[in-house]
Each structure stands twice: as C-alpha cells, then as structure tokens.
Amino acid sequence: MWLVLCDPSDRAAVWAYEGLRERGLEPLELLSPQTLLDSSRSAHRIDRHGAGFELVLPDGRVLASRDVDGALNRVAAAPFGFLPFSTHADAVYAAQELHALLLSLLTCLAPVSVNRSGGYGLCGAWRSTPEWTALAARAGLPVAPVRLSSSPNVGPPPEPPVRGDVLVLGEQVFGAPVTEDREPYVRLARLAGVSLLGVDLRHPEGRPPVFAGATLLPDLRPGGDAFLDHLHKRLLDHPAESSGAP
Template identity: 45%
Template sequence: MWLVLCGAGDPAAHWAAAGLRERGLDPVEVVDAGTLTRAVRSAHRIEEKGRGGRQDRADHARTDGEAPGHERASFEVALPGGRGLDSDAVYGVLNRLTHAPVDHLRFATPADTAYAMAEWDALVLSWLQCLAPVTVNRPSALGLSGTFRSPAEWKVLAAAAGLEVSPLRLTDDITHEPPTDREPARTLLVLGDDVYGVPGVDGGHRAGALDGLSSASLRLARSAGADLLGIHLEPDAHAQHFARFAGATLLPDLRIAGAPMLDGLHAYLTRLPARPK
C-alpha cells in the first residue's frame, strides 16, 4: 500500500495520488486527518530493546509517545467505511498532515478541547514515526509533516543557505499590511536531490537564474530536514541569482511543476529503502 496523508481540502494531494496511480503504484490510498481521528479502532504496539514482549497502546484513548529505546513500533487502524491501515503493509508515504482535528468531538470546556487536540497530535505523531523510514517529509516533535518554523526562522535558514533575503519587520501591530507593489512570487520545489522550477523566476530576462538557485535551494531543504519543500521567490534584478527569498512551505502545491514532479515523486517513493519488519 502507498499512502497520501493530507488535510481536508488538499487538491494537490489528490492530484499527486492520481498521478502515482497512473505511474503504476497500486494501491494508493488518500487518507485525510479527519478520517484518522474518526478511527473506529486502533492498536499501537512498541517492542522495546532488551524485552521480549510488547507494550500496546489500544483503543486510541491516549498515548505516552514512543517508549525510550524501543526497537520497533507498528500500528493498525480501522477507518470509517471499512478501510484499514496496517503500518507493516505500507511501502511509502507522501505526508502532508498538519494537525489532528477533533471538531467532530464535543468537550465541556476549551481546556478539554486543547487537551484532546494535544493527545491526538501525540498519537498521530507516534503512528507517523512508525512510517518515518518510508515517508516523504517525516514528522518531528514540532510538526506532523516536519518542523514548523516562523517566517523569521525560515529567513535565517535561507540566508545561511545562500539565498538573498529581505529585512523582516516584526511588529505586534495587527493592522500592519505588507507591501503590495511587489511582483507575484514564483515557486521552486525541492524533492530529494532535484529542484523543479517554474519558468519566469527571473522575469524571463536571464535563463541561467534558475540553475543558479538550485544549489542554495537544496541546501535550504537539507538544513530544514525536508525531503519536499516549496521555496517562494520574488524577482529582483539586483539580487544574487536575480531572485529574493519570499518564504517556504512543507506543503507546496505540487501541481505547479506538472508531470515532471509526478515522475520525480514516483521515482523517489519507489527508491525508498524497505521499512524494517
């Protein structure tokens, strides 16, 4: 089984799944976060070093995360509608999850809601860790599909990677509007060791600008620990590589790179090492 995990209303995820099916991956299942948190039954098993038995986390009531020093973890989830997920049967994952929604549940107080959200995030994070070796954009303690970063943190990483950045204004004035006279941002997509570009990053004046950005884009993705990263750029005739960093996302719209992205994603997923059994 191949998995595409996403939030509700993620057309890029469904587009990627359809493209992977066309390229021979079978079966490809799209599972959104709301479906995960509506699981009718789940079992989470962790086998620890130095012990012959297992510790079970069942009925998805809560989790304490992964046990220290564990050798191997697995899960089985029964989804609404009769579908099931078994981590041992998953060959590869495109991970676009951001959170585990609990809007279908009713709680007495906002504090109870926040607690339930944190518990569900912890459980889904632990499930995702089971699949991390075969996952595009592995989870971290600071995000289900990789580390969440503020704009300031992204700019620091981008500058260290060799991309031109603009000064960032930090303000508590919620009425402050960013400038609107800049040209629309273009986007590069990094997947593994490949960079997929959108024509026109440099305004069409310098054909070599895209090539000059590739190395810096790869360095940024690697420093962020991201297999897949979208990098937004603003054309700037005075900047190095004629473009300036305008932001990054772990959930890029894959459709902007078209069929080459689907070909690359298929190749990347099928080259992932098999998950230890």
C-alpha cells in the same frame, strides 16, 4: 502499499494521488487524518525494536504500518472540530491528545515518508519567517532584511510573495524556471530536515529574485509531470529519511 495522507480539501495532494495512480503505483490509498483517528479498532505497539500500528478503518479494511512501503505526508494538523466541547479547556485538551495520537501514528511511517513527522510538526518542523530566512541565508539564497519589533504595524508591510515558485524534492528542483544555481534550494531543504519543500520568491523590479518564505505544504501542481515522475520513483525507492538530511 503506498499512502497519500492529506486533508480532504488538499487539491494538490489529490492531484499527486491521481498522477501516481496513472503511473501505476498500486495499491495506493488516499487517507485523511480523520480516517486514521476514526478507526474502530487500533493496536499501537512500541518496543525496543521500534513502533508500529494496526488500524481497522471505518470501511472495515485493516491498515498496518508494516505494510506501508511509502507515504506522501501532507498532514498539517489533527482534526478535532467534529467533537463536541463544553468548555474551551476541554477543546484544548482534546486537540492536544488527538495531536499526540496522530503524531505517534505518523512517526511509525516516518522512515518511508515524504515528509517525516517530528516533534515540531506533523509533516516537518514549522518555522517562523525569521527562522526560515536565517536558514535560507545559510543555504546561500539571497534574502531580504527581516524587521522584528515588539510594536505592531512598525515599518511598511511586506510585498506579498508568490506562493510555491520553486519545489524541491530530494536533490531535484521543479516549478518556476531557476536560472541561477539550484544547489542552495536543495541545501535549504536539507538544512530544514525535509525532502519536500516549497520556496517562495519575491521579484523586485530590475533585481534578481530574493527568498520570501518557505512552506512544508506547497502547491505541487506547478512541478508538472516531471515532479510526479520523480515523486513516483522516490516512493518506489522509499529512502529512509534521517534528521537533518532528506
């Protein structure tokens, strides 16, 4: 079976789920992180041969990690707002525990996931703007200077980037037309250790576009049918991802 894991409000993920179903990917399940955590019974085993889980979902169905052939992982955070807390300390503790549990479950699916979970994020490592800019420069993308200061409101505010100009999935690039060399975008995703990445571009007047940011949760819809076709193929092939290479 295949999974699309996402927050219920993630319209791009729902769009991808519907597109994958239209392409005949079955059985395919759309699951939220809260559904995983709301299991009525769970078994989570870790031994020298690896890790796996078996969950009884709220509707009574059994989900076992061994039965998952591929997953689109769009889980950004563990939900915990539905739990009652008497103090802030209790809320922080519960959030950390739920995050750890969800991370452990997603790690069991990491070998067949787009994108894989890790210690710095549930669907890939989250990075600051300076970190992304440094990776983009290493990848060969034109970047704008980044100003760092310990004082607030120093310098002019940055221009708002256009979200999701370019989509990278594996070795393919989708989204807005990219007239220049596409390899730096693929190289950036590879350096970030993810197979799916959204790259934002800023378009200075009269000059070529420059890197403006990256996201692990891009809007997938600008990729259109070509993106869905490639995602479908990738999930069928379920390539195991290794750290640093998609």
